[in-house]
Amino acid sequence: MDIYSKRLPTVKQLQYFIAVCEARSFRGAAEKLNISQPPLSIQIKDLEEKLEVTLFLRNSHNVVLTKEGEELKSRVASLLTDLCSITKAIKSNNVEKAIIGTTKTLSFDFIPYFKLFFSDFSDETEIYKHNYTSKELLTELQKENIDFALVSDYQTRDANENSLLIYQEPMILVLPISHPCSQHERVDLNDVTDLPLFWFKQYMNPAFYDQCERVFKTLNYPIIRRAELADNLSMLLEVALGKGMMLLPQSMAQAKVEGVVYKKLIENQYTNLSVDIYLIWRKNLKMRPINEAIIHYFKNE
Template identity: 70%
Template sequence: MDIYSKRLPTIKQLQYFVAVCDELSFTGAAKKLGISQPPLSTQIKNLEETLQSPLFLRNTHNIVLTNEGEILKLKAKQLLNDLCSIVKSTSNDEKVLIGTTKTLSFDYIPYFKTFLTEFADETEIYKHNYTSKELQLELHKGNIDFAIVSDARDFTENSLLIYQEPLTLVLPVNHPCSKQDKVNLNDVLDLPLFWFKQHSNPLFYDQCEQVFNSLNHPLQRRTELADNLSMLLEVALGNAMMLLPQSMAQAKVDGVTYKKLISNQDKKLKINIYLIWRKNLKMTAINQAIINYFQQN
């Protein structure tokens, strides 16, 4: 007998057979397969006729595998598992998982909206509420394929600088500088700044320190609160100011105004955003296309 023989069992027959083996019940197997019992019984009968061997001993209460059935059970399971692996390795249906740092609001960045639209059928966005550090850990674990983050220190060979996000100054509306189109940080040193801890993003922290240290007077800092809304309400009361990524400065809060920084401060305070990927990432056509997209844009 060769591989083209019409006497070979079908995949469906083997699937039905394995389901009966697992459940030791035609009723249970039919439920597992999502079919009615009569076609299941027919397929098993056809399989036994094809193999010219009984596979089950059964009465009204019990089902027991014959010796031939036990041998086929092992081989059929291995064959079906191998087939699943082949399909998985060659299928294009599995989506590429991309993590996006919660530092930015990607819905408000046209550059990323265009990317996500163009690759909508091939990609899936991983959990949104992750920091860059947490996404790096997810990459190391192999839980995601790519990440868009603000820190790529551990991925120097597997990263691209793809975007720079400006910072927006958030002021109380009653501050004198709220009437200006662009604000110099030297003119708002009367307010403390809500600011993050150095360990959360050392590179960007040091980048900002160079600007802050060049100001006319020391800049007061306040530890960030649990969420942006709480800090915005403090700003509205005149108790502080904020520097937010431009895409995160969307909430409309009474008593708060959003302002651009003067040119030389704006240029130095942009957040570098990187595409990073797993070091053992298989370079499929779609993975390469994602990297190429950002290289070319």
């Protein structure tokens, strides 16, 4: 038998076969494939006739692979995996990818909204690997090193031109577990002004700094500031010792450190202390289908 033989199984038949193997039922496989059960049964029967073997032993309740079915399963799974890899590689080689820079302010992998986007566009996009701030990413846009940027500080934004406000990330309060407020479901900043706050310099993110200042000025007592340390882990360890507190974007509040708790703020502070995330694209960006699709995706979310 050669590769042109009409007696060879089709890819569809092999996909249906694997679906039945995984579901261990024809009904489950049909649901997985989003088809009705009769065409699935027809394809499996045709596959068995082409191979001249019985692949499944079945009754009204159970489906069991025969010895021949087990042998076919291991080979077909590998074959289909290779076919997927080949298809993806060829497709990737022929697609001019959109390059996207993401600000280091947030951990986009922990935000379902962005995780879904990057999954949906994985074949058509490339993440700019540099660990840049929003300000640095805007410079990269001007240099045309990237096509899009996801940034958190964009003071010169023109609402009618090459930008969209696409997400607002709330801030989470990080407290030592020894503090009385660590037992509260939500915390009022007025109740934690006895702790110094690790805080960034204004020049690092002027717009967000000013946004936070407006909230801090409404408190009954001023918040004492401590200069940020070199990294979050060092500050978390200081918080665990009761030497301060932190405000972190929700997606960055993932590290599990003994002696530290993460708490939501009371509603008005939770709402007003949020990080605005913008999608920005180059002004001279060529509107290829992939670029239009990315902009359309966020406009319609």
